[in-house]
Amino acid sequence: MTVSADPHTDFPVGFRGRVLRPGDNRYDAARALYQGRAADEGPALIAQCADEDDVATVLRYASARRIPVAVRGGGHGSDEYAMPGGALVVDLSPMKAIAVDPVTRVVRAQPGVLLGELDAAAQRHGLAVPAGTVSTTGVAGLTLGGGIGHLMRRYGATVDNLLACDMVTVDGRKVRADATENPELFWALRGGGGNFGVVTAFEYRAHPVGPDVVAGQLIVGFDRAADVLGRLPAHMATAPRELGLLTAITLAPAPTLPEEVHGKPVLVLVPVYTGDLGKADEAIAPLAALARPLANLVTPMPWLRANSLLDAIAPHGKRMNSTGGYLPALSADAIDALLTHGSSAPPNPGAATTINLWCMGGAISQDTAEDETAFSREGAAWLWEAIAMWDTPEQDSPYAQWATAVDAALRPHSLTNGYTNLTDDLGEEWRRGVHGSQAKHQRLRAVKAAWDPDNLLRFNKNIAPANTESARAA
Ligand SMILES: Cc1cc2nc3c(=O)[nH]c(=O)nc-3n(C[C@H](O)[C@H](O)[C@H](O)COP(=O)(O)OP(=O)(O)OC[C@H]3O[C@@H](n4cnc5c(N)ncnc54)[C@H](O)[C@@H]3O)c2cc1C
Structure with missing residues (x-):
């Protein structure tokens, strides 16, 4: 990392939190993100805000000088927008009430x-x-x-x-x-x-919710994966709303499985049932019967454990790539693409390079109309996300190539709208459609123009303000 002259020598002295610059003791720890690629370059100044007055102090300083500002919340973005090289960062991590x-x-x-x-x-x-x-x-x-x-x-x-x-x-x-x-x-x-x-x-x-729920994994042999995925939509159409379902096409996680499938692709179903425990069996047993798993690890557990089951395959600091989209249906061709690419993922011990498939439906699909929020969900029956994780810059290429190949195979089956948080920025055309209709996109550009006309908040999946040149091109 190159350290250049401090561009913020006039940073306000009234700022009460911690100010970190390259070379400061805690600078490297502060700039570390979930995304390991953030280590490649460092920001010019990290302003760790103690409270909202601190946030206002940084933003007044930045807007008076028209300096773009990056924002760090939990630091878990799959891109490096929270700590871009050379940027001024509003770091909110100390604000934890x-x-x-x-x-x-x-x-x-x-x-x-x-x-x-x-x-x-x-x-x-x-x-x-x-x-x-x-x-x-x-x-x-x-x-x-x-x-x-x-x-x-x-x-x-x-x-x-x-x-x-x-x-x-x-x-x-x-x-x-x-x-x-x-x-x-x-x-x-x-x-x-x-x-x-x-x-x-x-x-x-x-x-x-809880304190106890019923959750875990059903590990399905790869030879049965196409059949199970083909039958899931009909099954989930009548499943109770209390049953959440995430599936993953991934390499078999040891040691819970027979040795013969270690390191081989499997389909993992992760049901999480949060309703009346007396009815849990009614919700889970038919799914298990459909899956006929090699291992059934579904069991009662505290909600806090169920909602952190995936932590084990999501370690901090890996280099990563994330792409995804909404499927209107799980067609045979889409299933074929999911399984072909899910089974050819380059492995990374201790982390998930995987294709996940989330079952939508119920409240998220039916209880809030598409235009009620900027978040788009129209037509989405399933959400797929391909996550690649690896360790070193030398490995960037094979993992990025895998993610690109998955995207190319699944994009034709996907809707134009999508979920911004589980896909790295795919460029202008994607940003134009990801929130849904063109009317929604234009409405977002108008709100952006009203609140951030100079686009100071541009280190993000950016919505160009309606009154700028770049917006006219969008
Ligand atoms: C392993 C993994 C698992 C995930 N699982 C899920 C999941 O189950 N469900 C799901 O919905 N998403 C999931 N995500 C995606 C997650 O929602 C996004 O990565 C999200 O951006 C993380 O927020 P953060 O505050 O931790 O990240 P940050 O990197 O700190 O922030 C992300 C961006 O949000 C903006 N931002 C952050 N805080 C503020 C603020 N206070 N004001 C204005 N702008 C702000 C900034 O533009 C910033 O660049 C997952 C991501 C990963 C890597």
């Missing part, structure tokens, strides 16, 4: 909170906020992109349960966005990503 009101079931979280922390705080009151599946993911980036997980069929996406945001504008003003105050901004914050300002608090509606 969580407040749970057990009576109203409203949960308020600051943007440095991670999903495991949110889950633990809510579970102390028997509650959960519908969110993601890996406990080290940040609430901030996840929420602003949409938020999907084991509870989405029962309670919807995270944004469907978002009640309000506190936000600092790019020129340093503090505003609130909810259904009545700045409603258009609130609409855009529910799926439009970090394009409009820096969110300093999220308020969610939580729901009773």
Whole structure:
């Protein structure tokens, strides 16, 4: 990494948090992200904010000088936008307050909170906020992109349960966005990503969940994978909303499996049933009968464990690539593409290079209309995501090639809309369609123009403001 002259010698002295520059003791630890490629280049200045006043101080400084600003929430993005080389970074990781009101079931979280922390705080009151599946993911980036997980069929996406945001504008003003105050901004914050300002608090509606649920893995031999995937749509069409289902085409995880399949491709079904425990068997047994698994590891367990089962295959600091899309149906051709490419993934011990397939339906598909939020879900029956993880820059090429090949094979079966958080930026055409209709795209550009006309928040899946040259080209 090259260290250049400090471009921020005039950074405001009134900033109360920690300011880190290249060469400072804690700089390298602070710039480390989930995405290992972030280590290749470092930002010019990391402003670790103590509170929203600090956020306002940095943004006022940046907007007065028209300096673009990167934002780090939980640091779990699959790209390096949270710590770009040479950038000024608003780092929210110290802002970790969580407040749970057990009576109203409203949960308020600051943007440095991670999903495991949110889950633990809510579970102390028997509650959960519908969110993601890996406990080290940040609430901030996840929420602003949409938020999907084991509870989405029962309670919807995270944004469907978002009640309000506190936000600092790019020129340093503090505003609130909810259904009545700045409603258009609130609409855009529910799926439009970090394009409009820096969110300093999220308020969610939580729901009773657990403490025990029934979850685990059904490991299906690869010879049966096509048949099982072919029959899943009909099965899940009548499954209860309390049953979440993620499937993965991956290399067999040892040591829970017979030795003969170690290192070989398998189909893994991950059911998570969060309803009445007395009815769990009714929900799981037919799925297990359909799957006829080599190993059935589904068992009662605390929700906190079920919602961190995937942590084991999601280690921090790997170099990674993520791409994905929505499938309107699991056609035979799509299944063939999933299995062909899932079984040819370059292996990486201790991490998942895998194609995941999430079953949509239920609340996420039926309870919130497409145009109610910027997050798009129209027509999506299944969501696929291909994740490649590896260790060194020398390995970049084979893993990136695998991801490109998966994308090329599955894109023709996919919808134009998609989930921004589980796909690295695929360029302008993808960004134009990923939120759904052209009307939604134009609406997002208008909100961007109103709140960030100079596009200072551009280190993201960027929505070009409606009044700029780049927007006219979009
Ligand atoms: C292993 C893995 C598992 C995942 N599992 C799931 C899952 O189960 N469900 C799911 O929905 N997603 C999942 N994701 C995707 C995840 O939602 C995104 O990566 C998300 O961006 C992470 O948010 P973060 O705050 O941790 O990341 P960061 O990298 O800190 O932030 C991502 C981006 O969000 C913006 N941002 C962050 N905080 C703010 C803020 N306060 N104000 C304004 N903008 C902000 C910035 O543009 C930033 O670049 C997963 C990702 C990985 C790598």
